[in-house]
Amino acid sequence: xxxxxxxxxxxxxxxxxxxxxxxxxxxxxxxxxxxxxxxxxxxxxxxxxxxxxxxxxxxxxxxxxxxxxxxxxxxxxxxxxxxxxxxxxxxxxxxxxxxxxxxxxxxxxxxxxxxxxxxxxxxxxxxxxxxxxxxxxxxxxxxxxxxxxxxxxxxxxxxxxxxxxxxxxxxxxxxxxxxxxxxxxxxxxxxxxxxxxxxxxxxxxxxxxxxxxxxxxxxxxxxxxxxxxxxxxxxxxxxxxxxxxxxxxxxxxxxxxxxxxxxxxxxxxxxxxxxxxxxxxxxxxxxxxxxxxxxxxxxxxxxxxxxxxxxxxxxxxxxxxxxxxxxxxxxxxxxxxxxxxxxxxxxxxxxxxxxxxxxxxxxxxxxxxxxxxxxxxxxxxxxxxxxxxxxxxxxxxxxxxxxxxxxxxxxxxxxxxxxxxxxxxxxxxxxxxxxxxxxxxxxx
Numbered sequence: 532x533x534x535x536x537x538x539x540x541x542x543x544x545x546x547x548x549x550x551x552x553x554x555x556x557x558x559x560x561x562x563x564x565x566x567x568x569x570x571x572x573x574x575x576x577x578x579x580x581x582x583x584x585x586x587x588x589x590x591x592x593x594x595x596x597x598x599x600x601x602x603x604x605x606x607x608x609x610x611x612x613x614x615x616x617x618x619x620x621x622x623x624x625x626x627x628x629x630x631x632x633x634x635x636x637x638x639x640x641x642x643x644x645x646x647x648x649x650x651x652x653x654x655x656x657x658x659x660x661x662x663x664x665x666x667x668x669x670x671x672x673x674x675x676x677x678x679x680x681x682x683x684x685x686x687x688x689x690x691x692x693x694x695x696x697x698x699x700x701x702x703x704x705x706x707x708x709x710x711x712x713x714x715x716x717x718x719x720x721x722x723x724x725x726x727x728x729x730x731x732x733x734x735x736x737x738x739x740x741x742x743x744x745x746x747x748x749x750x751x752x753x754x755x756x757x758x759x760x761x762x763x764x765x766x767x768x769x770x771x772x773x774x775x776x777x778x779x780x781x782x783x784x785x786x787x788x789x790x791x792x793x794x795x796x797x798x799x800x801x802x803x804x805x806x807x808x809x810x811x812x813x814x815x816x817x818x819x820x821x822x823x824x825x826x827x828x829x830x831x832x833x834x835x836x837x838x839x840x841x842x843x844x845x846x847x848x849x850x851x852x853x854x855x856x857x858x859x860x861x862x863x864x865x866x867x868x869x870x871x872x873x874x875x876x877x878x879x880x881x882x883x884x885x886x887x888x889x890x891x892x893x894x895x896x897x898x899x900x901x902x903x904x905x906x907x908x909x910x911x912x913x914x915x916x917x918x919x920x921x922x923x924x925x926x927x928x929x930x931x932x933x934x935x936x937x938x939x940x941x942x943x944x945x946x947x948x949x950x951x952x953x954x955x956x957x958x959x960x961x962x963x964x965x966x967x968x969x970x971x972x973x974x975x
Contacts, residue, residue, distance in 0.1 A: 592839040594830045595673045602660035613731040628721045630675045635714035644738040660688045663847035666823035705743045746911040753951035755904040760947045761895040805870050806891040815885045825852035829877040853879040861935050868937035906951050921973045930956040
């Protein structure tokens with residue numbers, strides 16, 4: 532279920548004067564830490580010296596973490612549904628509890644859109660939402676094999692009872708409108724005692740063109756803030772991607788593009804104008820014959836290029852996982868950029884051909900500020916009305932959600948502004964667009 536992300540109300544923004552100070556401070560701090568690491572290690576690693584973002588390159592993040600849920604909804608005893616803005620801590624507690632529950636039989640049912648909406652708004656329940664459909668095999672790793680979700684199922688959300696009395700847990704495929712209901716034989720009282728935070732937003736749930744959609748009833752205010760931008764050097768990727776090659780990669784040029792290849796098996800191309808990369812592996816031995824296998828393979832590729840920072844998460848997939856996209860997140864919201872910054876896409880082009888698309892630019896540390904620019908995002912109904920006026924009907928819209936737009940600072944190349952705004956996914960091409968841009972252009 533492509534539910535909209537939870538929202539955490541904090542952010543950073545700077546005046547131009549303070550931005551200069553913090554940029555200098557961040558760069559000096561980076562240099563000091565590099566010198567300390569040099570003395571502690573007793574030797575110099577040339578690649579690490581040239582890679583300002585070495586601290587972000589890690590393989591510690593697990594598969595369950597990269598595909599973890601990114602939203603939490605709660606319907607209270609009165610039937611009022613809300614979106615929990617600071618959702619990750621509570622999601623972790625719910626998942627931890629579910630891993631200990633004793634389960635019974637599982638059944639599946641095909642339902643109508645109306646019934647599905649009614650189910651997800653069951654009183655006194657939580658609904659944990661993924662960014663997009665996740666394979667049953669991955670869901671079982673996250674919640675526990677005792678639930679027995681079919682490996683080939685696609686799960687968009689999980690409904691969990693808050694009451695202490697054992698009832699059922701529902702795993703929902705809202706695209707195919709299939710509900711997998713698992714009986715609970717024994718459950719502890721930890722969720723019954725779990726307090727729902729006050730920082731929530733009132734919502735309604737409706738069915739859109741292909742998925743359940745969350746309608747925010749009131750305007751939402753979010754902060755715009757600034758990050759220090761980092762750059763991963765090309766040597767980092769060449770070393771990682773060609774590590775197992777039998778031949779040393781050779782550099783070549785095609786027009787303005789720089790490339791590397793090891794003969795016939797691997798090729799890396801770099802677009803120097805925007806800092807984006809494309810890597811092709813033509814002899815991938817992993818069997819990619821199922822959605823779950825493709826999710827597992829995509830995670831493995833993230834490990835290969837050592838791109839698993841804490842704020843990178845699964846965003847969406849298409850064509851049974853033949854195209855899988857991961858994005859950097861801020862405050863629980865995905866970061867968008869028309870050049871692909873903050874995004875990694877893994878695509879199965881053929882049986883043994885896998886292509887990766889990513890960028891050399893990363894976000895390092897948020898730059899502190901006492902000044903905040905608050906953006907007010909209009910309720911969902913207002914946004915849909917604006918889109919309709921511009922020529923986009925509800926049937927043309929697959930999904931819509933809050934996101935952050937990555938904006939490079941025109942005056943300071945090391946600074947990135949993250950600005951919150953509405954984004955919409957259109958059915959015609961499965962691409963995401965800023966709503967303001969669509970409204971200004973008009974028509975589809």
